Amino acid sequence: MNQYKVTSKNLFLRRGPNQKTSAIKLLTRGDMVSSDCKAENGWLYVNYHGTMGYLPMNRLEEKHEAQYDDDSIGAALETALSNIYAALDELKEIIKAM
Secondary structure: OEEEEEOOOEEEEEOOOOOOOOEEEEEEOOOEEEEOOOOEOOEEEEEEOOEEEEEEHHHEEEEOOOOOOHHHHHHHHHHHHHHHHHHHHHHHHHHHHO
């Protein structure tokens, strides 16, 4: 399933793959939709929170999932834990000073 971000200020989710079909919902810039379909004639059949419809591809930006390997996940966890321990040490000092 691919994720797409709406890039237009206002964009209608439509019942069919053209601007003459009726609108279902109004989406705004930053809204996310998903699709496992291929675009046809510049339109993509998408899912927006359970509502299915068509959006023009030229108003969407595909979002790629970040890829992590085990080493980068381990490094991120180590950094996060180090920050937590430092915050706990600061909190202990604040409590002692009270």
